Amino acid sequence: MRNYRIAAMGGDGIGPEVIAAGVEALRVCVERDGGFTLDFTDFDWGSDYYRKHGVMMPADGADQLRKFDAILFGAVGAPDIPDHVTLWGLRLAICQPLDQYANVRPTRVLPGITSPLRNVTGPELDWVIVRENSEGEYSGVGGRAHRGLPIEVAQDVSIMTRAGVQRIMRYAFRLAQGRPRKLLTVVTKSNAQRHAMVMWDEIAAEVAAEFPDVTWDKMLVDAMTMRMVIKPGTIDTIVASNLHADILSDLAAALAGSLGIAPTANINPERDAPSMFEPIHGSAFDITGKGIANPIATFWTAAMMLEHLGEKPAAERLMRAVERVTADPALHTPDLGGKATTRQVTDAVCAALRAAND
Ligand code: IPM
Ligand code: MG
Numbered sequence: 474m475r476n477y478r479i480a481a482m483g484g485d486g487i488g489p490e491v492i493a494a495g496v497e498a499l500r501v502c503v504e505r506d507g508g509f510t511l512d513f514t515d516f517d518w519g520s521d522y523y524r525k526h527g528v529m530m531p532a533d534g535a536d537q538l539r540k541f542d543a544i545l546f547g548a549v550g551a552p553d554i555p556d557h558v559t560l561w562g563l564r565l566a567i568c569q570p571l572d573q574y575a576n577v578r579p580t581r582v583l584p585g586i587t588s589p590l591r592n593v594t595g596p597e598l599d600w601v602i603v604r605e606n607s608e609g610e611y612s613g614v615g616g617r618a619h620r621g622l623p624i625e626v627a628q629d630v631s632i633m634t635r636a637g638v639q640r641i642m643r644y645a646f647r648l649a650q651g652r653p654r655k656l657l658t659v660v661t662k663s664n665a666q667r668h669a670m671v672m673w674d675e676i677a678a679e680v681a682a683e684f685p686d687v688t689w690d691k692m693l694v695d696a697m698t699m700r701m702v703i704k705p706g707t708i709d710t711i712v713a714s715n716l717h718a719d720i721l722s723d724l725a726a727a728l729a730g731s732l733g734i735a736p737t738a739n740i741n742p743e744r745d746a747p748s749m750f751e752p753i754h755g756s757a758f759d760i761t762g763k764g765i766a767n768p769i770a771t772f773w774t775a776a777m778m779l780e781h782l783g784e785k786p787a788a789e790r791l792m793r794a795v796e797r798v799t800a801d802p803a804l805h806t807p808d809l810g811g812k813a814t815t816r817q818v819t820d821a822v823c824a825a826l827r828a829a830n831d
Contacts, residue, residue: 486756488547529562604718
């Protein structure tokens with residue numbers, strides 16, 4: 474029997490609600506599969522922990538997570554604590570030391586979900602965004618001096634390294650190669666940013682030579698937003714810098730119908746530390762505690778986690794259950810225009826998993 478240790482961290486806002494739903498569905502996946510077990514350990518890190526201890530997680534937090542096979546993460550962010558404190562204190566404080574440098578964001582229009590694009594009914598929009606997750610605009614390098622004075626100065630320095638760009642390009646080309654269309658778009662802004670982004674383009678071309686069977690093109694980020702809206706079917710896999718992909722992935726989620734269903738995986742491809750799986754939606758304080766958070770993004774990211782662990786049949790079974798549930802508008806939560814609750818959607822996915830005859 475294969476056993477995996479999972480760190481479950483709800484974090485802030487609706488995070489604990491959706492992670493509880495995810496753990497519940499994963500337990501049914503285990504039951505249904507019979508070939509593996511999941512051993513969950515809960516972590517209470519996040520903004521409440523910060524209010525008690527003055528830090529979002531213990532100083533050795535990232536190290537405590539190393540012994541797990543994967544991390545299931547809810548959300549981080551609270552209205553009364555600055556976002557850069559919560560984010561850098563927890564999420565980035567985990568992603569960076571555990572070197573989860575590839576952030577993977579699949580986007581598809583699931584059955585029953587309506588895209589705001591009038592010509593998209595489903596298959597025309599099936600993308601994976603690969604976001605560089607360790608450097609670039611989120612390097613955390615910079616500083617601020619002479620606070621409050623007229624001569625105040627502030628700097629955020631975007632760092633790109635040859636090693637960092639090379640590894641994300643290789644990851645993206647490999648991922649594109651594994652998809653039926655073998656098609657990759659490299660997003661850039663080398664017309665305006667003439668140092669790092671020019672190196673980014675050069676390394677993309679070098680790495681492309683290692684993947685002769687992948688068709689690739691290069692697109693300026695501003696033009697990419699237009700292409701995503703106007704010609705979604707011409708896109709398959711996308712690789713972009715940390716900030717560019719952050720922005721494009723919100724657009725992608727909206728075009729696929731809702732941010733409430735978008736998943737993400739922070740992957741350490743070398744597997745020398747655990748990877749972290751989370752819904753993209755964030756803490757959503759306006760609906761916290763109301764029982765109406767959409768758990769679909771968490772189920773989808775849980776399926777990505779199963780796949781990463783090597784449990785592909787279980788991952789596929791979970792996604793089929795998710796699709797059976799999204800197909801029924803009576804099971805849509807308010808973010809999708811419906812009236813269903815987190816409980817109802819979770820029960821429906823668990824029931825679909827139990828009923829699956831494959
Ligand atoms: C995301 C989010 C985060 C990011 C926020 C919460 C800082 O927008 O995961 O896309 O920019 O990385
Ligand atoms: Mg974002």
